[in-house]
Structures are given as structure tokens and as C-alpha cells.
Amino acid sequence: MKVQPLDERVLVEPLEQEEKVGSIIIPDTAKEKPSMGKVIAVGTDEELKKILKPGDKVLFGKYAGEEIKIEGKKHLIIKLEEILATVQ
Amino acid sequence: MKVQPLDERVLVEPLEQEEKVGSIIIPDTAKEKPSMGKVIAVGTDEELKKILKPGDKVLFGKYAGEEIKIEGKKHLIIKLEEILATVQ
């Protein structure tokens, strides 16, 4: 079973605090806290496929995306324009 | 009798909870719950026909589309841009 995002959307699994990369910490006090997640699947848009691939870690705005559950785990479907940065 | 959506619209029959695909569960607590449905007919747009076909299962936002009844069953007419992903 597979969720394939359409167009410029990305399926992202949010990372728990302890999984977050190294020293990036997103403060609780930020007015619009960006969150971090792992890319699970990229949409059908050709340009998008050049920018992101499954496994990439990404930062996105607090209110970005729509929430679904896959095998009991929370995921988000987020538009590319709402993804702020990759984290390596 | 046939409903033929115009342009980039899709006629979708929402899936009941028990019909939903495998392990995708849409939580009641999500701020904008996406829903799942089966594509019944695709619009007249040529690009749309390459992306979706009757029988495809799709995820869409909670407030997406306009509701009609066909032979007593609820259906939705949804624009492509409101369809988040396909589910296989």
C-alpha cells in the first residue's frame, strides 16, 4: 500500500524531538514554529523530483500540510512552497 | 444517466470507514481532516485524464468539493487542485 502525493506535494513523516538532526532545535516561543520531518514520497511534478527525494530531512512551517495516519503513524502531505529548507 | 464533470473537476464517491484502504486512518483530531474516495468520472481537461482515471482511490481535504446525490448515494465534485494524493 502506497500514498502517492499529486503535483508539488510531498508526503512527510514528522520527526520526534529525539530524532531531530544534531543541534537544530525549534524553540517553543517562535511565533510560527517550523517543524522537521523525513520525506517519504514526492509528488508527480518533475521539478519537485530534482529538489527532494525520499529520506531527505526537511524543515516546514508549523501550520503546513494536511494530516493523515499510515499504519498508525502521523504523516503530513505538504506543498513544496511550504518547505523551508533541507537539513543535512 | 451520467454526470460528466467539466474542466479539472472529478466526480468522487466518498468511501465509508470500512472500505478505506488498508492502514490509512484519518484521525478525528486533525484540524483539516482529509477524506478518501473513489473516482467515478474525470473532467474534460486533457492533463487531468493523464493523472486520474475512474476507480482510482484519492485523498482530499475535509471541505473539498460540492455534494450531490446519485441514485441515493452521496458524491462529491472536486477540483484537481484539492486532491492531495492517490492511494494504491
Next chain:
Amino acid sequence: MKVQPLDERVLVEPLEQEEKVGSIIIPDTAKEKPSMGKVIAVGTDEELKKILKPGDKVLFGKYAGEEIKIEGKKHLIIKLEEILATVQ
């Protein structure tokens, strides 16, 4: 005497419940009830003429169009983008 819609507009005569096509029923409880009507005249736009012709039955959103009366009968002038589907 003739009303000729301009551009991408369509002159539509709304259908009474009993005239509606077969088994499509538009529920009273839908948040934005689409309505059904018969196309009387299509606008001057060339693309529009390929999509709709007089006599077609169409579904449109509850608040679509502007109301006029012709020979005592209510009609609507609706933009193509507000027409959801044709019904055959």
C-alpha cells in the same frame, strides 16, 4: 427577443425538482447545494461553444449566477467556471 450572454457566460433555466434528471437528487443538507438547469444560450467565447450548447443539462453551485426573468420564468446568467458538470 433574445438574451445573448457575453464572454464565458451561459443563460440557464433552472429545473424544477420534478424535471430533474433521473436519480440525481441534491440534498437539502449539503453546505453548498448545487442546482440543476437547462442551457438556453451560450456566451460569445469560442471555447465555451465547444463545451456547452443549448439544451444541455448542467449542475451549478447554489450561489452561482445572476437572476433575471424572461416571459415570466426565472433564469440565471452563470459563468462557465461556476458550472460543475453536465448531466446526460
Next chain:
Amino acid sequence: MKVQPLDERVLVEPLEQEEKVGSIIIPDTAKEKPSMGKVIAVGTDEELKKILKPGDKVLFGKYAGEEIKIEGKKHLIIKLEEILATVQ
């Protein structure tokens, strides 16, 4: 003395009820009552000149246009996009 509308604007003289064309009656109860008028002058836009000419009778939305008086008579300067249809 002459008022020459600019661009896609049209100078229209609203028609009194008794002058209105044949059987088109615009009901008082319509949420956005379109009105009828006679085209007095068309704007400088070349495409507009192909669509409307002085003497044409047109339907337009209730709040369309800006009001001026010429020789004591109320007129409206209306944009083409606010003109719904011609009446013949």
C-alpha cells in the same frame, strides 16, 4: 459635448421599466438584481468595439458602474466585465 469612456468601459443610459425590452422583467427579490440599459458610447479598447456598439441594449449587475448625469439624465460608466448579456 461628448463623454468618451476609456479602455474597456461603456457609457450606458439605464432604461426605465416601461422602456425595457419585451418580456424581460428583473424581479425585485433577486439578491443581485441585474439592470438594463442602452449603450451610448463604447471605450477605446479595440476588442470591446467588436462586442458592443452604441444603441445595443445590455444587462448589467445592480452595483455595476459609476453614476454621472448628462443633460440632466442619469448615466453609468460600466466596465465590459460587468456587462452580463445583450438583449435583442
Next chain:
Amino acid sequence: MKVQPLDERVLVEPLEQEEKVGSIIIPDTAKEKPSMGKVIAVGTDEELKKILKPGDKVLFGKYAGEEIKIEGKKHLIIKLEEILATVQ
């Protein structure tokens, strides 16, 4: 000393009631009263220069433009799109 409007803007000197052209009277009761003025300078846009020249009398919406004083006289800097018509 000279005020040169930029782009599609026009410098206009509003006309007092007694200077207004012939029989055009702008009623006090109109919801958005257009006003009349004389063009003093046209902006740097090439297309604009083909449409208006200094000395032209123009009609514009009541809230159009920004007010400045030149040698004690009220003037307005108005965008072309807010000019409704010329008056000859």
C-alpha cells in the same frame, strides 16, 4: 518647477463646479461620485501618452488619486486605471 508623474500616473487639477464642462453634472447622491479635472502632466508610460495629454478633461472616481498642493492649488496624482472617461 515641475511635477512629473511616474509610470501610468496623471497629474490632474480638479475643476470647480462652475468650470465643469457643459451639461455634465455629478449628482451628490451617487454612491461613488466621479469627479472632473484637467490633465496637467502625464506619466512616463508610453501607452499613457497616446491616451491622454495635458489639457484633456477627465472623469475619475471620488476616491481616486493622492492629493498634493502646487502653488496653493489642490492637485491629484491619479493612476490611468482610475480615469473613467475623457470629456470633449
Next chain:
Amino acid sequence: MKVQPLDERVLVEPLEQEEKVGSIIIPDTAKEKPSMGKVIAVGTDEELKKILKPGDKVLFGKYAGEEIKIEGKKHLIIKLEEILATVQ
């Protein structure tokens, strides 16, 4: 030390009342009072460089731009589209 505006922005030093050019006076009662200033630096946009240069006197809307201080003096960074006219 130098502030170089980006894109279509202009660095402007507002003029005190006594420095204002000749007879242009901006009334206190105008709903959106335009102000006058001297261009200090123009942005990186090529078209902008053809329109304005350092030393030009410009009129701009009351709420235009963002305020900074350079060597104790108030300056504004204003977008070209908010500059109404040059004054010579």
C-alpha cells in the same frame, strides 16, 4: 558604509518642510498625505536605474516604505511602485 537597496527599492531621505521644493505644499488634511524626499541610492533593478538616480526629489505616499536610521538621520526604503512623481 553604504546601504544598497535590492530589486526595485529606493533609499530615500525625507525632506523637512523648509527644504521642500518651491511651492509644493502637502496639506495636513489630505486623507493619504504624500511626502517628499531625496533619493540617496537606487536598487539593483535595471529598469529602475533608468527612472531614478541619486539626488532626484520624489513624492511618495504617507505610509510608503520602511524606516531606518543612517548616521542619526531618518531614511526610508521605498518600492518604486509607491513613488508617485519626481519634482524638478
Next chain:
Amino acid sequence: MKVQPLDERVLVEPLEQEEKVGSIIIPDTAKEKPSMGKVIAVGTDEELKKILKPGDKVLFGKYAGEEIKIEGKKHLIIKLEEILATVQ
């Protein structure tokens, strides 16, 4: 570990008051106070790379960008269009 902004975004480290360049002081009373920062990383957009590079000092609006922490230090991810000027 590296944060790579996407598209036209820039990773900026805000400058403390004492680090600010020379005589530019941003007053507390400005309605929308621009702030100053140092560019840490530029996005993937080719045009952006011609305009800004790591180490550049930039001015940006008070509400620009989204806040993250890297190794305990506050950073901002800001879109190019929200960057007002460079400071040299």
C-alpha cells in the same frame, strides 16, 4: 550539519545591537522596524545566488522569516522578497 534553504529563501543570523554595522540604527518607534542580519546560506534559486552570498549583511522587515535555532543560536529563514537592502 547544514541547513540548505530551498528556492528563494535565505538563512540569516540576526545581528545583536552591538554587532550592527556602523551608524545604522533601527529606531524603536518605527511602525515596522527592519532588522539586520548576516547571510549564512542562500537558497537553490540561481538568480538569488547572483544577488546574495554567505557573509553579506542584510536589512529585513520586522516580521520577516521563520525562526529556527542552530547550535543554540537564533536564525531566520527569509524569502528574498522580504530582504530590503544589503549593508556594506
